[in-house]
Amino acid sequence: MPACKTPDWVRDALNERRAHNLLRRVRPITPPQSTHVSIAGENFVSFCSNDYLGLANHPDLKQVMADAAIKWGVGSGASHLVTGHLDIHVELETALSDWLGFERILLFSTGYMANLAVVSALGSKQRPVVMDKLNHASLIDGARLSEAPFRRYLHNDIDSAAKLMQRFDSPGVLATDGVFSMDGDVAPVAELAQLARQNNWLFVVDDAHGLGCIGEDGRGVLAEQGCTAEDVPFLVGTFGKAFGVAGAFVACSEDMANYLTQFARPYIYTTAMPPAVAATVLASLEIIRSSEGYARRARLADNIAMFRERAKRWPFDVMFSNSAIQPILIGDSALAMRVSKQLESARILCTAIRPPTVPPNTARLRVTLSAEHSPADVMHLCDTLDLIFNDECK
Ligand code: PMP
Numbered sequence: 001m002p003a004c005k006t007p008d009w010v011r012d013a014l015n016e017r018r019a020h021n022l023l024r025r026v027r028p029i030t031p032p033q034s035t036h037v038s039i040a041g042e043n044f045v046s047f048c049s050n051d052y053l054g055l056a057n058h059p060d061l062k063q064v065m066a067d068a069a070i071k072w073g074v075g076s077g078a079s080h081l082v083t084g085h086l087d088i089h090v091e092l093e094t095a096l097s098d099w100l101g102f103e104r105i106l107l108f109s110t111g112y113m114a115n116l117a118v119v120s121a122l123g124s125k126q127r128p129v130v131m132d133k134l135n136h137a138s139l140i141d142g143a144r145l146s147e148a149p150f151r152r153y154l155h156n157d158i159d160s161a162a163k164l165m166q167r168f169d170s171p172g173v174l175a176t177d178g179v180f181s182m183d184g185d186v187a188p189v190a191e192l193a194q195l196a197r198q199n200n201w202l203f204v205v206d207d208a209h210g211l212g213c214i215g216e217d218g219r220g221v222l223a224e225q226g227c228t229a230e231d232v233p234f235l236v237g238t239f240g241k242a243f244g245v246a247g248a249f250v251a252c253s254e255d256m257a258n259y260l261t262q263f264a265r266p267y268i269y270t271t272a273m274p275p276a277v278a279a280t281v282l283a284s285l286e287i288i289r290s291s292e293g294y295a296r297r298a299r300l301a302d303n304i305a306m307f308r309e310r311a312k313r314w315p316f317d318v319m320f321s322n323s324a325i326q327p328i329l330i331g332d333s334a335l336a337m338r339v340s341k342q343l344e345s346a347r348i349l350c351t352a353i354r355p356p357t358v359p360p361n362t363a364r365l366r367v368t369l370s371a372e373h374s375p376a377d378v379m380h381l382c383d384t385l386d387l388i389f390n391d392e393c394k
Pocket residue numbers: 109110111112113115136138177179180181206208209238239240247248
């Protein structure tokens with residue numbers, strides 16, 4: 001296949017990553033993709049997926065998506081503001097409002113876009129943005145797009161946040177992940193909400209990894225920390241993780257939703273999510289709120305507890321968290337890669353996450369647990385890690 005000549009700067013950038021063991025690669029996975037996957041004909045138990053409740057292959061949801069595609073087609077055909085905002089989107093928005101107790105919901109095709117939208121529309125040259133150092137890239141990119149003065153505080157450190165906010169003359173936007181995607185720990189949302197309110201700042205929480213999994217009724221970190229829409233004026237959630245589908249939302253007040261509809265470019269200039277996706281997310285929400293959802297959360301919690309108990313034996317730190325993300329902090333990138341490769345030889349998938357995705361010298365194995373893992377799957381991972389760590393650390 002003919003290709004254009006590669007410029008030297010592209011080769012240099014790739015070689016630099018390769019030299020530091022940091023080259024990212026994409027591998028095709030044979031579906032279904034969740035806890036048990038196949039790559040090039042080999043079967044693996046996977047601890048990489050964000051399908052925390054095991055809904056991505058739920059037979060009822062697959063049927064809902066197929067039926068909805070037959071009924072409404074495979075695409076929405078336009079942006080929300082043109083003719084892409086369909087009845088099923090409204091139904092999903094209403095159900096999410098009811099679940100979370102926010103006046104309005106705006107739907108997005110990805111969580112990346114939802115964060116980009118909310119932060120880029122709220123921040124401005126006059127309204128600074130202050131956020132946690134370990135926030136997701138999409139919140140950071142939203143701040144960059146907004147052209148707002150932008151500072152990041154020390155991870156989960158209220159004093160550091162307060163100091164940075166005081167540096168600005170006018171109030172701005174404070175933002176945090178609810179559950180941090182690479183560390184799995186939980187933000188002090190209630191305290192940050194108080195700080196924002198006292199200083200008249202807007203507050204955004206991205207609970208991509210908490211919603212569906214933790215808090216009463218699966219309502220995430222807000223529910224877990226007793227916060228409401230009054231404390232947290234903007235809540236972002238995604239549907240590609242515990243919901244098992246795709247897409248995202250921003251929950252906020254009526255006025256703020258109207259504002260975002262006018263000024264959030266990633267909401268305005270893009271095709272609305274396909275109706276079959278909206279219908280499937282709605283059905284997934286029904287499961288999350290049902291006794292089946294409760295049972296799935298309980299199975300996930302059991303798997304987390306089992307893993308954490310075994311992790312006490314290992315010579316590496318694990319984070320203190322009740323989330324499905326349970327990273328093992330290896331430190332050295334080459335060692336993290338080696339452990340990941342050895343797991344793979346034992347038919348276990350667990351990605352090594354390295355800088356620049358995480359700070360220097362904090363390479364880790366990002367173990368994600370799911371309600372779909374059996375206790376035997378979790379034991380198999382732990383037994384294998386026992387052997388690898390014994391060998392590597394003797
Ligand atoms: N926020 C957080 C905290 C995330 O971890 C991610 C994705 N990993 C996103 C937002 C983006 O969500 P999506 O995959 O739906 O774009």
